[in-house]
Amino acid sequence: MLSQKTKDTLLGPLNVNNPVVVQILGICSALAVTVQLKPALVMGIAVTIIVAMANVIVSLIRNTIPMRVRIIVQLVVVAALVTLVSEVLKAFAYDVAMQLSVYLGLIITNCILMGRLEAFAMTNKPWDSFLDGLGNGLGYAMILIIVAFFRELLGAGQLMGFQVIPQGFYNFGYENNGMMLMPAMALILVGCVIWAHRAYNDKEGK
Amino acid sequence: MKLNTNSNIYTIVYSAIVVVIVAVVLALANQVLKPLQEKNEQLDKQKQVLGALKVEYGTQDPAVVYTSIVAAGDTILVCKPNTTDTLEVYKAKLEDGSIKYVLPLSGKGLWGGIGGYLALNEDKNTIYGVNFNHEGETPGLGAKIVEMEFREKFEKKHIRNAEGEVVSVAVLKKGKKAEGKQKVDAISGATITSEGVSKMLENNLAEYAEFLKVVPAADPDDEEVEPNKTEEE
Numbered sequence: 001m002l003s004q005k006t007k008d009t010l011l012g013p014l015n016v017n018n019p020v021v022v023q024i025l026g027i028c029s030a031l032a033v034t035v036q037l038k039p040a041l042v043m044g045i046a047v048t049i050i051v052a053m054a055n056v057i058v059s060l061i062r063n064t065i066p067m068r069v070r071i072i073v074q075l076v077v078v079a080a081l082v083t084l085v086s087e088v089l090k091a092f093a094y095d096v097a098m099q100l101s102v103y104l105g106l107i108i109t110n111c112i113l114m115g116r117l118e119a120f121a122m123t124n125k126p127w128d129s130f131l132d133g134l135g136n137g138l139g140y141a142m143i144l145i146i147v148a149f150f151r152e153l154l155g156a157g158q159l160m161g162f163q164v165i166p167q168g169f170y171n172f173g174y175e176n177n178g179m180m181l182m183p184a185m186a187l188i189l190v191g192c193v194i195w196a197h198r199a200y201n202d203k204e205g206k
Numbered sequence: 207m208k209l210n211t212n213s214n215i216y217t218i219v220y221s222a223i224v225v226v227i228v229a230v231v232l233a234l235a236n237q238v239l240k241p242l243q244e245k246n247e248q249l250d251k252q253k254q255v256l257g258a259l260k261v262e263y264g265t266q267d268p269a270v271v272y273t274s275i276v277a278a279g280d281t282i283l284v285c286k287p288n289t290t291d292t293l294e295v296y297k298a299k300l301e302d303g304s305i306k307y308v309l310p311l312s313g314k315g316l317w318g319g320i321g322g323y324l325a326l327n328e329d330k331n332t333i334y335g336v337n338f339n340h341e342g343e344t345p346g347l348g349a350k351i352v353e354m355e356f357r358e359k360f361e362k363k364h365i366r367n368a369e370g371e372v373v374s375v376a377v378l379k380k381g382k383k384a385e386g387k388q389k390v391d392a393i394s395g396a397t398i399t400s401e402g403v404s405k406m407l408e409n410n411l412a413e414y415a416e417f418l419k420v421v422p423a424a425d426p427d428d429e430e431v432e433p434n435k436t437e438e439e
Contacts, residue, residue, distance in 0.1 A: 035346035066217040073224055080228040087235050091242035094250060103342075156346055178395055181346050 010131040013139035016201065020143040021194045025111040030144055031186040033103050037160050040148035042096060043103055044141025050085060051113050052133035054078050058121040059129035065122075074117040075108075082108050112140055147189045155180030255308050257337035258323035259298055275299060276308070284417040295417055298325070306334050309414055313406025316398040317342045320351065320406060326365070330418055333375070336360045338403065348399030359390045365411060365418075372418050374411045377404035 019025045033043045065073050086104045089097035121129040154177045157165035179185045252272040263271040275298045282295040296308040305328045312321040318341035325334040338351040367373045376384035377400045380391045392400030
């Protein structure tokens with residue numbers, strides 16, 4: 001259905017060219033929002049939507065952008081989109097907007113956005129740029145969800161806010177690992193994900 | 207004719223146009239969405255007051271429940287000490303007929319503002335319920351102040367000491383003792399947010415001094431609260 005090239009554009013960022021574990025972008029927000037699964041999930045979706053939309057817009061106007069101010073123009077596009085999304089959320093999904101609070105604004109500073117705009121959208125057609133944005137957003141969301149899964153499970157014994165580790169474990173002396181709630185542990189977990197990812201891909205000979 | 211996209215004039219005109227377009231789009235979105243957002247904020251506030259009063263509204267419209275419990279005329283205005291600002295206190299009448307006072311709170315957490323509502327019994331001493339909110343405390347740590355597990359620890363605590371002075375309630379690490387006041391266990395791992403809650407209660411209760419000064423008489427018919435006299439020991 002899709003040609004090999006478009007397939008690579010969409011699926012590459014999920015594995016061999018993952019923005020977080022290969023390009024090491026967007027680490028700061030990956031540490032901040034991964035204490036629980038729910039904000040990580042919403043953040044992943046928000047970034048996916050915004051990076052895809054920003055990619056399309058920048059790709060549409062790429063031939064008109066003056067080279068010397070291109071970064072500023074990209075930044076304005078991203079900032080406008082983030083503000084728009086936050087306004088719409090406040091009007092139609094107030095609870096979600098409150099939960100994301102500061103992180104929503106932090107999307108502007110997510111390096112993945114600027115990275116994709118500069119590296120891809122500036123030189124490619126809108127449809128390809130859309131797929132690239134989608135792929136990178138999902139690749140980012142995937143890592144966030146993996147890290148958040150372990151942090152919430154081991155740090156609070158919960159998933160999506162529901163208790164999954166039965167009370168019986170605690171009666172036997174099991175304790176939640178408070179370290180998991182600290183940002184430092186998120187960095188170590190991201191490191192572990194990178195390790196597993198590299199080991200797997202090396203074996204595959206990629 | 208092909209435009210030279212690298213010329214100075216083009217760059218300046220282009221930037222100006224982009225900024226104007228973005229400004230118009232954002233201003234338009236803000237104007238269109240503002241009524242909806244304000245309605246949401248209002249509704250959120252009412253839900254939080256209901257939360258502090260521990261009123262379950264289930265599938266009912268929270269706005270309707272709110273109006274039935276906190277009638278429009280029942281907002282008491284209190285002067286902030288040494289200023290002309292006024293603070294609001296909501297007087298609520300629950301289904302069982304008991305009167306509660308709801309005091310809005312605001313303070314500082316670790317990353318940003320925290321706030322909440324404190325519901326007091328008619329004696330202006332016993333805490334009936336609390337509700338907290340925050341702008342961006344750490345999920346899983348400071349953000350736990352919104353959870354029932356933390357909030358219900360405040361219930362039935364007294365904000366006055368044995369002499370009747372308003373001393374607030376301290377939020378302290380498990381095992382630590384509060385001097386001359388009652389305490390609530392802090393959230394482990396969220397020391398600064400817990401301290402913030404403690405300070406918020408103390409500072410805000412001090413601001414409501416005028417309202418809290420007058421202890422209502424034991425006579426249940428005497429509902430009128432005159433904020434200006436009596437109670438000199």
